Amino acid sequence: MSAGDRQKLESTTRYDPAEVEARIFAEWIAGGYFHPDAEGTPEENFSVAIPPPNVTGALHMGHALNGSMQDALVRMNRMRGKNTLWILGTDHAGIATQAVVEKELKKEGKSRHELGREAFVERVWEWKAEYGSRIVEQYKRLGASCDYERERFTLDQGYVKAVYRVFKQLFDKGYIYRDNYMVNWDPGSHSAISDLEVENREVEDALYSIDYPVEDSDQVLTVATVRPETMLADTAVAVNPDDERYRDLVGKHVILPLVGRRIPIIADDHVDVEFGTGALKITPGHDPNDFEIGRRHKLEEIGVIGPDGRMTEEAGKFAGMTAAEAQKAVVEALRAEGRLRAEEPYVHSVPFSHRSGERIEPLISLQWFCRMDELARPAIEVVERDEVRITPPQWKRVYLEWMREIRPWCISRQLWWGHRIPVWYCDECGETIVAEAEPQRCPSCNGELRQEEDVLDTWFSSAIWPFATLGWPDDTPELRAFYPTSFLTTAREILFLWVARMIMTGLEFPGDIPFRDVYVHSVIQARDGRRMSKSLGTGIDPLEEIDVHGADALRFGLLAMSSTQDVRFSDAKVQQGRDLANKLWNASRLILLNAADVSPAPRPTCVEDRWILSRLERTIASVTEKLETYDFAHAVQETYSFFWRDLCDWYLEIVKPRLYDGEAEVSATLLYALERVLALLHPTMPFVTEEIWNYHPARQGHLAVHAFPVADESLFDEAAEQDVESGIRLTQRLRAWRDLAGVPVGATLPAVIDGVDPPDFVARLARFEFNGVGAEPVASVGPVRVLDSDQLDADAVAERLEKRREELRAEVERGERKLGNEKFVSKAPAEVVEEERGKLERYRNELAELS
């Protein structure tokens, strides 16, 4: 070690992540470790596609957890020598990004319509160039070992080519079509949105009962509705065909109040006899159910609410009002005509836009759809056959059930920012052309063409992420080397929005699954158990955590708190990670500053050496297995426990004298253990381990590309583990005895051993002298007979003795009761019974000695 390094180690008693992280990260990048050559096959390589964050986004806890998990596996596989690629990129996020830029414009007093489409889109690109890389920089702060040289964007040139190819092929297969259909209209973003972008919320509305007079009769048919304003668009009233009350009315007509329209009374199974009066007003233009019923009965579809959320000309005197204003006015008008029979409070669930937060207005509009049933079929099969494995397994069923019920996907959006749908219309001959590249003139009549105004749903482009990022549709070296990818980690909320669609497109286009494993991770909630959300003010900023505690601390903390169930964010776990980083630093200082100049190798000379090596190798085996099965929480906590408890608390304390003596054997063993612990921990805590590695005498190159340890089973040593662990337990009992017997901390107590000598370290760590002579024994702790001395307080010793007797009596009683149970003795497995007998025997003997 150089004098400078030695001085740095000696003087730095605390690990300071802020001083280390940026420097180390720059070294990794300079080394090119994260930028693999496109060589080898997907089977032998390791690749992961990052769930692309929104360009508008900032790193939140979900990204940080997901990133920590991916990086752990990516780094582990890179260290194993695999050609490893972590694909990075961002999503153009249509609605979100357009909203951000529109907001900016608004501050300048402008609207996108004033700018016009081209200028607006240009403006969004400018915004993207300036702010769009923020989240990528934040991933670097986390230490994520993505390939920053292959960064992709869902709207970059090659990606658009892939999207258009997919659109064209799906269109040619007849899966994509254009139709007038009921959609979820989001008045906030002025666009249709898909079913998956809708969230239902409980809302208290009023339920109105309205009398519809039956034509040529004194009868009325009373219907119930929460949206009286839509009655203006009613085109039928429906009753259940089995409903005796209305059997005679089916086929007759009612006269729609306020409007005067004559509309039929029809019979449809959808109507629930029990609900309200059993008569349902049918508004095919403004209600998804009524739309379906309307299509079944070929009813007229009238729209009285426009895309702006206001009443249209069809609404007559209500035209121009907002839907809410119209509701009041319609209710008033009905009341004035004596048609309003009842009004009562009513709680029900109502769709809201996940994007804008506004209440969805179901409208019929001309949109592009994609049929999903054919695409879903093979995507169901690969999951059924576990070719794509979903972990934890309960999500497999959730996926399959959703896929089996899949419905057409509304893929068009009335936005400007996104992939403009590759369809051109000829106004002269009415031709519609779908093409991957813009056609110059109409191929039929040579007329002028105009392109479809709508853009595609953002998720349409995300769906092809794993292969579009690798250069598909071209046959690129990247695609050949890294597709299919190895695994995907995700939050369950995008299982349908994203994961399912990637499986479908992967099978349809490159013709193979996009990844072999899907790991659905838990959700980190706010400290109080609420959802972490910006709008609720419950978010915790991962970057602040990194600033304060370091990236390793946050990574450790997130992995340690992650689980199969949702968990609350735990500051304590992040601190545990910070403490671990500090402990690693300091234990390493102890070893590195005192070890003799030897090569790291297991060189056991005594039982405690064999013990720590055995524990080390077992930990490597166990932690590796847990990482491979996505059990991150147990993986990091087990590493923590081995390092802190076994290595630091016990082994280092035991071998300090040998280490200070510069003994070659213990130095070699310690350097070996340190090297392996650093490598084992590097995937989860990359910065501190890399920094310490700088000072390790075996260092050749960066730890990021050092071999990941493989457990050496020849070092497993059951006997050594038992000996040392019983020595540890004896040490702990002796210390406890001293403490309770009021012995001064620094005092060494005389004692003798009755029986087999414990390992040597026991006497030193417990501060006993086992060759005591002369005095009388006053207490027994295991095989240790504590001799009388002036360090002892007789009363405290007697009290301690009595306490132990009580414990033993309770134990003996418990054992006797259990073994006295004849059914236990006859039915329990023999080894369990034997164990109980052994324990009882030991307790009885010790009690006898103390009496």
Add this chain to the structure above:
RNA sequence: GGGCGCGUAGCUCAGUGGGAGAGCGCUCGCUUCACACGCGAGAGGUCGCUGGUUCGAAACCAGCCGUGCCCACCA
């Protein structure tokens, strides 16, 4: 309406059939020559409730209570 999950120490969570665990917090004692982001020793749980299965249940089964999430077209 259907589905999934959770209820274990003051807090956050592990623990799937043989004597209740971790981290934090708390108490007592330590400036012991790696680390006070440290060391040693402790206190603290009828494992939501009620029944059942079993020699044995925190764990398996049933019901109940509480709580969270997902899906769903009942106006």
